[in-house]
Amino acid sequence: MKFMHLSDLHLGKRISEFSLIEDQTYILDRIIEITDDEKPDAVLIAGDIYDKPVPSAEAVRLFDDFLCRLSDRKLQAFVISGNHDSSERIAFGARLMNSSGIHMSPVYEGRVEPVRLKDEWGDVYVYMLPYIKPATARRFFPDEKIESYNDAVRVCVKNIDIDDNSRNIIVAHQFVTGALRSDSEDVSVGGSDNVDISIFDAFDYVALGHIHRPQNAGSAKARYCGTPLKYSFSECSHSKSVTIAELIPGKEPQVRIEELVPLHDMREIKGKYMELTDRSCYEGTAVDDYLHITLTDEEEIPDAIGKLRAVYPNIMKLDYDNKRTRSNSTVDAAEAVESRSPMELFEELYQLQNNSAMSDEQRNFCLEIIKQIWEDER
Numbered sequence: 053m054k055f056m057h058l059s060d061l062h063l064g065k066r067i068s069e070f071s072l073i074e075d076q077t078y079i080l081d082r083i084i085e086i087t088d089d090e091k092p093d094a095v096l097i098a099g100d101i102y103d104k105p106v107p108s109a110e111a112v113r114l115f116d117d118f119l120c121r122l123s124d125r126k127l128q129a130f131v132i133s134g135n136h137d138s139s140e141r142i143a144f145g146a147r148l149m150n151s152s153g154i155h156m157s158p159v160y161e162g163r164v165e166p167v168r169l170k171d172e173w174g175d176v177y178v179y180m181l182p183y184i185k186p187a188t189a190r191r192f193f194p195d196e197k198i199e200s201y202n203d204a205v206r207v208c209v210k211n212i213d214i215d216d217n218s219r220n221i222i223v224a225h226q227f228v229t230g231a232l233r234s235d236s237e238d239v240s241v242g243g244s245d246n247v248d249i250s251i252f253d254a255f256d257y258v259a260l261g262h263i264h265r266p267q268n269a270g271s272a273k274a275r276y277c278g279t280p281l282k283y284s285f286s287e288c289s290h291s292k293s294v295t296i297a298e299l300i301p302g303k304e305p306q307v308r309i310e311e312l313v314p315l316h317d318m319r320e321i322k323g324k325y326m327e328l329t330d331r332s333c334y335e336g337t338a339v340d341d342y343l344h345i346t347l348t349d350e351e352e353i354p355d356a357i358g359k360l361r362a363v364y365p366n367i368m369k370l371d372y373d374n375k376r377t378r379s380n381s382t383v384d385a386a387e388a389v390e391s392r393s394p395m396e397l398f399e400e401l402y403q404l405q406n407n408s409a410m411s412d413e414q415r416n417f418c419l420e421i422i423k424q425i426w427e428d429e430r
Contacts, residue, residue, distance in 0.1 A: 053171045055221070056087060057295040059098035059261030060279040062136065064111030066103075068368040070342065072281065073110050078315040079280045080118050083294060086310050087125060090296055094169065095127055098261030098277070099134025099183055099225030101142060123152045128169065132157040133182040134225040134261055142182070157182045157223075162192030164212050166220075173301045175218040179255075183225040183262075184208055201226065201245045214254050219299050222252060225261040228269040231276060249274055257297055257305045265290055272307045282318040285344045285369065316366060322346040322373065325353045329363055344369040350376075376406050394422055 061080075065072050087095065102111055122129045131154070133142040139159045146156040155167050157180040166177035189196070189204035196207045205226055214220050227233075229246040249270040252258045258274035264287060266278035277295040282288065293309035300306070319341050327333055328345065343364050347356060349372070357370045371377070398418055402410050410418070 053094075053169065053173075053176050053219070054090065054092045054296065054298045055257070055259070056083075056090065056092040056095045057098065057259045057275065057277045057297055058083065058095065058280065059225070059259075059277050060100040060134070060264060061097070061115070062100055062103040062279065062281075062283060063114055064103045064108045065283060067283065067342070070366065070368060073114065075281055075315045077114060079312055080114065082312055083280065084118075084121050086294060087122070087127065090310070092296065093128065093171065094178070095122055095129045096178075096221070096223050096259040097129065097131045098223050098259050099132045100136045100261060101131065101134070102137055104136065105138040105141070107141075119149075119154050123154055126153065128153045128155065128167075130155045130157075130167065130178050130180055130223055132180045132223050132225060132261070135183045137183075139182050155180065160184065160188055160192075160208075162211070164208070173219075175215070176299065177215060177218055177220050179212060179214075179220065179222045181205075181208065181212075181222055181224045202247045202251070205247045206251050209251050209254075216254070219256045219301065220254065221257045221259065221299070222255045223259045223261075224252070227262055228260065228274070228276075231263045231269055232265050232267060233263060256299055259297075266293055266295070266309065268307075271304075273305050275307060280312050281314055282342075285318060285320055288318055288320055317341045318343075320344040320346070322348065324349050325356065325360075329360065334363055339364050340366055342366050342368050344371075346371055346373050348373050350374045376408075395419060398422075 061076065063076055101115060119129060131142065133139040139157070142156055143158045146158055149156060160182050164179050164181055166179045169176040169178060184201070184204050186198050186201060186204040189207050190198050193207050193211070196203070198204050198207055226247045227245045228249045252274060256273060258269070260269055260274060260276045263276040264279045264283060266276060268275050275295055275297070278290065278292060279287075280292055280294070282290060282292065292312045292314070294312065296308050296310060298306040317338060321328065321343060322345070323333070325347055343366060345360060345364065345367055347353065347370070352372065353359065357367055360370070361367055395415070395418060399410055399415070
């Protein structure tokens with residue numbers, strides 16, 4: 053049996069006020085094309101469907117269209133809620149949609165009922181475990197000692213009735229200890245949300261969501277497929293993909309990836325303003341990519357981001373790397389200031405912020421402003 057494994061769509065996401073709906077529409081179209089080529093038996097979507105618990109109308113319409121296209125192709129689809137989702141909203145209409153092959157995880161109430169699939173080798177059971185917190189598990193297992201995410205997931209999985217004579221798949225949205233994170237993920241202090249991969253040992257394939265970098269979680273039978281798009285500049289080096297997994301009795305899952313090429317890539321570039329705006333620098337490059345630009349000029353460029361957008365329209369982030377920004381100088385708050393003039397204090401602040409002294413012109417300008425303020429106060 054062949055599965056396509058997706059997760060962390062984050063539909064409706066915005067980065068630096070840029071809406072990614074167009075990019076997400078484009079990448080879902082590419083995913084549909086891959087389903088047409090691969091013809092999987094089912095699609096597993098492991099949580100974080102939306103970027104917010106209350107998603108925008110355009111995000112909901114986009115996901116509705118995606119599910120309809122999967123259903124039109126007679127594909128079984130299994131969707132669970134992640135930590136960014138509202139489990140109640142994901143569960144809405146689940147019983148009605150089951151008949152069309154779209155299976156939405158219900159709100160967790162202490163049990164997980166599998167969906168039975170069948171191929172030439174026999175039964176395959178798919179279990180959908182939505183994002184689990186310790187407080188969720190304690191409600192249904194009050195006699196168990198549940199102090200951590202690991203305890204919570206372990207108890208929930210322990211109470212799943214698994215048929216050991218069949219192939220079993222679980223779709224889950226948790227952070228497995230040792231997985232490599234990115235800046236765009238929600239991080240718990242001290243790794244308190246870690247769970248051990250051994251919790252899922254009874255399953256033949258573990259379709260994980262939550263981590264944005266594609267990677268195995270201990271072995272080929274447990275995998276994060278990653279996000280279909282880059283959602284932070286910490287992911288610039290990532291190659292995004294969907295995972296294709298094939299289950300054959302008595303064998304390890306056969307896992308491979310199909311690369312996803314975005315409408316706009318996410319990149320970081322660095323240099324002086326005059327270099328980056330020279331035609332020889334950007335000619336032949338995708339200037340409409342989403343960019344983090346770092347300027348190395350010692351002097352700040354007035355309205356730099358506005359000027360750079362004439363060449364690079366999708367700048368998401370701009371900063372400087374120069375002597376001033378590399379200075380680690382700090383102001384000693386304990387130093388007495390009563391005996392020092394406002395001009396002396398301002399000159400020191402300017403020196404600390406800019407790693408250079410004020411010019412005579414700047415000093416005279418400030419003195420004139422200070423004089424005017426004092427006269428107004430009188």
